[in-house]
Amino acid sequence: MLTIDLRSDTVTKPTAKMREAMSKAEVGDDVYLEDPTVNYLEKRAAEIFEREAALFVPTGSMGNLICVKLHTQPGQEIIIESRGHILNYEVSSMSMVAGVMPRAIPTSNGLLEWSQIEAAIRPPIYYCSQTGLICLENTHNMAGGAVMSKAQTYEICLQARERKIPIHLDGARVFNAATVLGESVAELTRHFDSVMFCLSKGLGAPVGSMIVGSRTFIEQARILRKLLGGGMRQVGVLAAAGLIALEEMPSRLGEDHANAKLLATGLAEIDNIKIDPESVQSNILVFDISKTGQNTSQFSSKLKEKGVLANGINPTQMRMVTHYDVTKEDCQTALKVIKGLIVN
Numbered sequence: 001m002l003t004i005d006l007r008s009d010t011v012t013k014p015t016a017k018m019r020e021a022m023s024k025a026e027v028g029d030d031v032y033l034e035d036p037t038v039n040y041l042e043k044r045a046a047e048i049f050e051r052e053a054a055l056f057v058p059t060g061s062m063g064n065l066i067c068v069k070l071h072t073q074p075g076q077e078i079i080i081e082s083r084g085h086i087l088n089y090e091v092s093s094m095s096m097v098a099g100v101m102p103r104a105i106p107t108s109n110g111l112l113e114w115s116q117i118e119a120a121i122r123p124p125i126y127y128c129s130q131t132g133l134i135c136l137e138n139t140h141n142m143a144g145g146a147v148m149s150k151a152q153t154y155e156i157c158l159q160a161r162e163r164k165i166p167i168h169l170d171g172a173r174v175f176n177a178a179t180v181l182g183e184s185v186a187e188l189t190r191h192f193d194s195v196m197f198c199l200s201k202g203l204g205a206p207v208g209s210m211i212v213g214s215r216t217f218i219e220q221a222r223i224l225r226k227l228l229g230g231g232m233r234q235v236g237v238l239a240a241a242g243l244i245a246l247e248e249m250p251s252r253l254g255e256d257h258a259n260a261k262l263l264a265t266g267l268a269e270i271d272n273i274k275i276d277p278e279s280v281q282s283n284i285l286v287f288d289i290s291k292t293g294q295n296t297s298q299f300s301s302k303l304k305e306k307g308v309l310a311n312g313i314n315p316t317q318m319r320m321v322t323h324y325d326v327t328k329e330d331c332q333t334a335l336k337v338i339k340g341l342i343v344n
């Protein structure tokens with residue numbers, strides 16, 4: 001039975017080369033800092049992002065949480081776009097573990113502007129919770145993979161620095177953003193105090209994310225990773241796949257973006273589906289199906305019967321994500337399936 005899995009780029013399976021590297025990886029106890037493959041992955045991530053240091057973490061969620069906790073004091077607020085991953089899909093860890101509150105700002109396209117952030121910074125009044133951190137997300141997952149430009153990013157980072165408010169990037173898909181913009185990830189993320197990026201999404205590693213930042217920040221992050229139960233042992237087997245993800249996979253992300261555009265263009269031609277293909281820049285598309293008379297769970301179930309997997313993000317909007325396990329032909333087939341469902 002045909003399966004085209006467009007639920008997420010997290011579903012990618014390790015490539016043959018990754019599996020081979022995993023089987024041959026040199027390992028040691030990473031809690032003793034003795035895993036040579038992890039040490040090398042951390043060194044390479046720091047070099048690629050032009051930062052002092054990097055830390056391998058099991059998940060993007062843990063990476064974000066470590067950064068949020070390190071930058072803030074309990075009782076503070078973090079400014080974040082309303083649909084941000086840290087706010088909506090990380091089990092409220094910012095509140096449970098870091099003790100901070102979100103100051104959520106809604107936007108039409110997922111991309112915060114400095115004027116909106118500035119207006120949300122709390123005044124220095126003793127009974128007001130204070131702004132402890134600004135979090136951006138690039139690409140922005142739930143805003144259809146929207147990409148924030150370098151100019152907009154720099155403006156926000158430099159203004160934040162002037163206000164002495166730290167700024168963190170949830171860069172789970174920052175390599176996708178850099179591909180769209182034709183920038184290096186180092187250039188695009190230069191002015192953030194910390195960056196988390198995922199090896200396990202479009203880059204295809206089975207597990208793993210990284211935090212990059214200053215040496216002192218990463219030393220503190222290592223302590224917090226242990227506190228959260230994320231001190232791993234012979235984890236070079238995973239870092240070996242991560243190294244291939246980091247070195248070899250970014251250059252192919254453009255294919256995923258082209259496939260997402262193809263899907264979006266095809267969807268826009270189907271009656272009762274609403275999407276602006278122009279807005280699809282990276283590997284994620286979000287489209288509205290409210291006019292089809294079905295909700296997203298009904299729509300997902302029907303798609304699944306035909307071998308196409310995709311999830312709703314709310315009752316009216318579906319999300320599809322392209323990745324290296326989905327070909328151009330798969331996208332064309334998925335479009336035919338969707339057309340069939342809408343017509344019948």
Ligand code: TLP
Pocket residue numbers: 007008009010058059060061062064085086089137141170172173198200209
């Ligand atoms: N995103 C997942 C789901 O949790 C929604 C997905 O399928 O896209 N930041 C961003 C922007 C993310 O999209 C994700 C995962 C994370 C952080 C968390 O990464 P993990 O899953 O490794 O904890």
